[in-house]
Amino acid sequence: MLKHPISSSRITRRQFVTGLGATTLLPNAARATPLGNSNIPAVSSNQWDLRIQRSKITLDGKTLNAPCVNGTVPGPVLRWKEGETVSLTITNTLKEDTSIHWHGIRLPSQMDGVPGLSFYGIPPGQKFTYTFPVQQSGTYWYHSHSNMQEAIGLYGAIIIDPLTPDPIPCERDYVIFLGEWTDAMPDDIISNLKMQSDYYNFRQRTLASLPKEAQHAGSTSAALKDRLMWSRMNMAATDISDVTGIVYTYTLNGHAPDTNWTGLFRPGERIRLRFINGAAMTFFDVRIPGLEMLVVQADGNNVEPVPVDEFRIGVAETYDVIVQPKDNRAYTLFAQSEDRTGYARGTLAPALRMSGIIPPMDPRPVRTMVDMGMGHMDMPSMSTMKMPSMNMGGMAMNMPPSSPSPIVEDPGPPPLNVENQNIAQAPIDRTGSPGDGLEHNGRRVLTYKHLRALRPGTDPRPPSREIILHLTGNMERYIWGFNGRKYSESGPIRLHKGERVRFTLINDTMMEHPIHLHGLWSELENGHGEYRPYKHTLISQPGSRMSYLVTADVPGMWAYHCHLLYHMDLGMFRTVIVS
Numbered sequence: 001m002l003k004h005p006i007s008s009s010r011i012t013r014r015q016f017v018t019g020l021g022a023t024t025l026l027p028n029a030a031r032a033t034p035l036g037n038s039n040i041p042a043v044s045s046n047q048w049d050l051r052i053q054r055s056k057i058t059l060d061g062k063t064l065n066a067p068c069v070n071g072t073v074p075g076p077v078l079r080w081k082e083g084e085t086v087s088l089t090i091t092n093t094l095k096e097d098t099s100i101h102w103h104g105i106r107l108p109s110q111m112d113g114v115p116g117l118s119f120y121g122i123p124p125g126q127k128f129t130y131t132f133p134v135q136q137s138g139t140y141w142y143h144s145h146s147n148m149q150e151a152i153g154l155y156g157a158i159i160i161d162p163l164t165p166d167p168i169p170c171e172r173d174y175v176i177f178l179g180e181w182t183d184a185m186p187d188d189i190i191s192n193l194k195m196q197s198d199y200y201n202f203r204q205r206t207l208a209s210l211p212k213e214a215q216h217a218g219s220t221s222a223a224l225k226d227r228l229m230w231s232r233m234n235m236a237a238t239d240i241s242d243v244t245g246i247v248y249t250y251t252l253n254g255h256a257p258d259t260n261w262t263g264l265f266r267p268g269e270r271i272r273l274r275f276i277n278g279a280a281m282t283f284f285d286v287r288i289p290g291l292e293m294l295v296v297q298a299d300g301n302n303v304e305p306v307p308v309d310e311f312r313i314g315v316a317e318t319y320d321v322i323v324q325p326k327d328n329r330a331y332t333l334f335a336q337s338e339d340r341t342g343y344a345r346g347t348l349a350p351a352l353r354m355s356g357i358i359p360p361m362d363p364r365p366v367r368t369m370v371d372m373g374m375g376h377m378d379m380p381s382m383s384t385m386k387m388p389s390m391n392m393g394g395m396a397m398n399m400p401p402s403s404p405s406p407i408v409e410d411p412g413p414p415p416l417n418v419e420n421q422n423i424a425q426a427p428i429d430r431t432g433s434p435g436d437g438l439e440h441n442g443r444r445v446l447t448y449k450h451l452r453a454l455r456p457g458t459d460p461r462p463p464s465r466e467i468i469l470h471l472t473g474n475m476e477r478y479i480w481g482f483n484g485r486k487y488s489e490s491g492p493i494r495l496h497k498g499e500r501v502r503f504t505l506i507n508d509t510m511m512e513h514p515i516h517l518h519g520l521w522s523e524l525e526n527g528h529g530e531y532r533p534y535k536h537t538l539i540s541q542p543g544s545r546m547s548y549l550v551t552a553d554v555p556g557m558w559a560y561h562c563h564l565l566y567h568m569d570l571g572m573f574r575t576v577i578v579s
Helices: 013-021 186-195 210-217 220-232 392-396 565-569
Strands: 047-059 062-069 078-081 085-092 101-103 127-133 138-143 155-161 172-181 249-252 261-264 271-277 284-287 293-298 301-308 311-313 318-323 331-337 343-349 407-409 465-474 479-482 493-495 500-507 513-517 522-524 537-540 545-551 556-562 573-578
Touching: 138 271, 138 318, 155 172, 155 271, 172 261, 172 343, 186 565, 210 220, 249 331, 311 318, 500 537, 537 545, 556 565
Parallel strands: 047 085, 078 155, 172 271, 249 343, 261 343, 407 465, 465 500, 493 573
Antiparallel strands: 047 062, 085 127, 101 138, 138 155, 172 249, 271 318, 284 311, 284 331, 293 301, 293 318, 331 343, 465 479, 500 545, 513 537, 513 556, 522 545, 556 573
16 A cells, blocks of 8 residues: 655656546446435545446436546535545556546545646555545546646535534535546647647627627627737637547436436525536536526635525636525526537436436637637626625725735736747636626626635734736647746745735636645635635636735645646646745
8 A cells, every 4th residue: 555745856847747647427226326316425434435437428418437436426525524534445456557536626636636746646446545634625626737637527525514503404415517528638639739720619690690799899890900900910719728629528427418317306495516526628608498586605615605696617616505495396506618519417306217407508609809818808797796694894995994905926927939829918806707608698707706704814914025927828739827837847836834915816817717626625715804704716818917815734745737737738737845
């Protein structure tokens, strides 16, 4: 059995990058969850034995010999209890190294599960035991951090029971795990994207779409001018997702849309739905037609309840919502991909074999100059959405006037070169925007500005240092990085233990990036002062500027990266060292 923390001097960057780059839903017999079963264990446990194995799985006609946890995709739901110490023994039966990273969990760095940073990984035929105290509660998930295994199914959900009673108890509790399934290998997908960045985008602008664009732009000449601008930049306004429904089947709890996972309820019951986006490359826009959703938790942390009709969940994020269906009928859980090339679907119903109406997908978004960091946009959400639960008094509780200014580490605009295709000339705060394709759709859509923590943060200190990072890339060559550099060309970000730091992200690309910092909380500066929401993954919208605070309270080497797996694999990755 292996139990071997790693020191930074014992593995090279090349070894680490190689570990990231190598390649990886549910055997028919164990396929997803049985209908009507949320698969949440009845009670928590602090002892787990998990087996990583290959299983032949067919879903939507696509067969893959996939790496799984205990033979299923998603793997088993792990239920822990806050305040206990958990012990999880992983047995690797694969012919390659593997690992498990506990996404969003605060723990000692050597238990984080990132090969090359926190340990050596788990070789074939070996075991490794993770042991750490559980210091938090909420909804999280786990996944492999080796060989792109996460992209083909090695993941599952974590539920941590709180020490204190839940402020909004519910009669039903379901995990809603969103994902993708394809029989295309990650290495092949990367190769195709490197050869042609829009390889999977079959929805380009055409002559037939020009009249509609002209109507939207005000004239044909304005529409043609817009097309010319995108052409000069060698970019496409229709570039929404790098990998699309052309190769992906979108899944809900391991079910393709036609197999329709179902959660049961009795009319009038309150149901907690724990949404987890475990996809590799897909953002989902979630709604349940006919039901209001009360958002009560973001990335495992309680927030003041926000009633919405829809929310976008980025890769690696989690949201808990509460619904209360009153009628004796079926409701459709509808999660359409951001690019509208497909959807995942499930059902809430009073009985099995019932199904609700599946709504048509919304129109595909089109990128604008705002996404290129060149414009301003109307932020409708804060003014037009009435959120009765929000106390906006905290908006005036930002930095105390007497606080000293932090030392700013600003590399300036990145160079335009083979690794960086664009500089955002006028990046804007987009935390009040629900995201491309969701503005002005007539529904109440969650934005980051709606997230307000239930309690003040535990560290009231102002930051002593601000680190500005540009998110950069070259779509044509499919290269990604921070500050115009790939991971292999970048040194670590060094923090002093106990230091309070502000990270500011400027997104120079036209894509969303879910930025994940391992091991430490990220407190989003969204205007709620000391009631900043704690998150582990933050969506940086195209052409935006966003900041958050971090207290470097746990020493070690931590991964910091975009959670779009192909962006991470191709350079958008840094190491944060707390010492």
